Amino acid sequence: DAKTTQPNSMESNEEEPVHLPCNHSTISGTDYIHWYRQLPSQGPEYVIHGLTSNVNNRMASLAIAEDRKSSTLILHRATLRDAAVYYCILRDGNYNQGGKLIFGQGTELSVKP
Amino acid sequence: EAGVAQSPRYKIIEKRQSVAFWCNPISGHATLYWYQQILGQGPKLLIQFQNNGVVDDSQLPKDRFSAERLKGVDSTLKIQPAKLEDSAVYLCASLPAYTGELFFGEGSRLTVL
Numbered sequence: 001d002a003k004t005t006q007p008n009s010m011e012s013n014e015e016e017p018v019h020l021p022c023n024h025s026t027i028s029g030t031d032y033i034h035w036y037r038q039l040p041s042q043g044p045e046y047v048i049h050g051l052t053s054n055v056n057n058r059m060a061s062l063a064i065a066e067d068r069k070s071s072t073l074i075l076h077r078a079t080l081r082d083a084a085v086y087y088c089i090l091r092d093g094n095y096n097q098g099g100k101l102i103f104g105q106g107t108e109l110s111v112k113p
Numbered sequence: 114e115a116g117v118a119q120s121p122r123y124k125i126i127e128k129r130q131s132v133a134f135w136c137n138p139i140s141g142h143a144t145l146y147w148y149q150q151i152l153g154q155g156p157k158l159l160i161q162f163q164n165n166g167v168v169d170d171s172q173l174p175k176d177r178f179s180a181e182r183l184k185g186v187d188s189t190l191k192i193q194p195a196k197l198e199d200s201a202v203y204l205c206a207s208l209p210a211y212t213g214e215l216f217f218g219e220g221s222r223l224t225v226l
């Protein structure tokens with residue numbers, strides 16, 4: 001399984017943008033880049049995913065490098081409720097087999113008021 | 114839409130006892146996963162079902178862990194006998210066919226004394 005590298009922790013101020021980096025130098029052509037987050041005492045929840053192009057949704061934006069060896073999750077205005085562990089995961093695009101998610105350590109984001 | 118339901122939320126047992134966790138995925142979701150999350154670590158995949166068949170159980174400690182998904186709907190995960198190192202949160206997730214988003218339950222927290 002392809003691996004990702006993320007910083008262990010990051011800090012942000014409330015209402016400021018947050019850029020969470022992820023390196024995945026061994027990504028293959030069929031790997032999708034997924035981001036999940038886990039709030040305290042809850043199961044992980046889906047944030048966003050993409051293949052090659054940048055993606056936006058109501059929660060966040062995903063910026064993918066042209067060579068796909070790195071990506072950045074962007075929270076446009078951090079709130080206290082965004083404090084969580086954020087996981088960057090490479091996932092095989094073979095959805096017919098229910099492509100599994102292999103979690104790493106993630107980045108623990110703290111948000112200061 | 115109802116989410117992934119898990120029970121019990123908390124369980125405390127002594128080592129060498131047995132325990133079972135139950136998961137009811139979102140209706141219509143064909144793929145079901147069980148993950149183990151030890152404190153401070155990312156979730157680790159234990160087993161993956163597609164309908165009522167096992168797709169991947171390579172990380173399941175089969176000498177003490179077992180799982181089944183009768184009729185391709187709800188699933189149970191059993192540990193017998195439990196060891197101290199089994200203390201963790203057991204997360205269930207389900208995946209609808211042909212989309213990339215996994216839906217996780219809140220987890221079952223096991224403490225083995």
